[in-house]
Amino acid sequence: MSTTATTPAHATPPNIPSKTTAQSELNALTVAAEGSMTGYSRDLFPHWITISGTCNTRETVLKRDGTNVVVGSDCYPDSGSWHSPYDGITEYAASDIDIDHVVPLAEAWRSGAGSWTTSKREDFANDLAYPQLIAVTDNVNSSKGDKDPAAWKPPLSSYYCTYSKMWIRSKYHWGLTLQSSEKTALQSMLNTCSS
Numbered sequence: 001m002s003t004t005a006t007t008p009a010h011a012t013p014p015n016i017p018s019k020t021t022a023q024s025e026l027n028a029l030t031v032a033a034e035g036s037m038t039g040y041s042r043d044l045f046p047h048w049i050t051i052s053g054t055c056n057t058r059e060t061v062l063k064r065d066g067t068n069v070v071v072g073s074d075c076y077p078d079s080g081s082w083h084s085p086y087d088g089i090t091e092y093a094a095s096d097i098d099i100d101h102v103v104p105l106a107e108a109w110r111s112g113a114g115s116w117t118t119s120k121r122e123d124f125a126n127d128l129a130y131p132q133l134i135a136v137t138d139n140v141n142s143s144k145g146d147k148d149p150a151a152w153k154p155p156l157s158s159y160y161c162t163y164s165k166m167w168i169r170s171k172y173h174w175g176l177t178l179q180s181s182e183k184t185a186l187q188s189m190l191n192t193c194s195s
Contacts, residue, residue, distance in 0.1 A: 012162065019190065022169065022193075032111075039114065044121055059077070061099045061134070063077070066135065068081065085156070086100075087136070087156060098141035100136045101133065104146040105146070131165070131169050140154070140155065150185040160192045
């Protein structure tokens with residue numbers, strides 16, 4: 001049995017702030033030198049946990065961010081399309097889509113998450129309430145890696161505004177620090193916003 005979840009094209013994560021709010025949040029973030037990667041492992045951020053029924057976090061985001069997504073009883077998308085806002089590419093196979101942690105797990109570790117409990121890191125890695133997870137092409141996600149906005153920006157400059165607001169909101173909500181170069185990059189991206 002298949003179920004169809006029709007969502008608007010170009011779905012975006014929830015709770016993206018306005019430019020004014022993002023500016024206030026950016027101003028409130030603590031600037032600090034990046035922490036060490038000592039002890040880091042992706043396994044310390046348990047992700048793609050069960051969200052509802054047989055649906056895990058990845059499948060939930062695929063349904064949220066896709067268009068005309070049809071899923072099977074295992075919750076994996078059998079069909080649909082996904083528009084990747086980072087690079088403007090539309091894919092028609094869920095296997096060509098990655099779920100990007102807007103603030104990468106390793107970046108979070110270097111920005112304060114290294115001192116969190118595993119439970120809190122799990123909440124961060126599966127955060128569906130804030131703009132921390134987004135469906136993008138696997139290629140663009142690979143090029144981003146764990147880089148912050150001083151080292152990597154979406155190929156589409158038209159997405160700089162939204163990307164900066166998502167990054168700022170996630171760091172602000174989770175109480176993470178940022179580097180001076182990261183703050184400068186975020187400010188310049190935020191300056192491209194009209195609202």
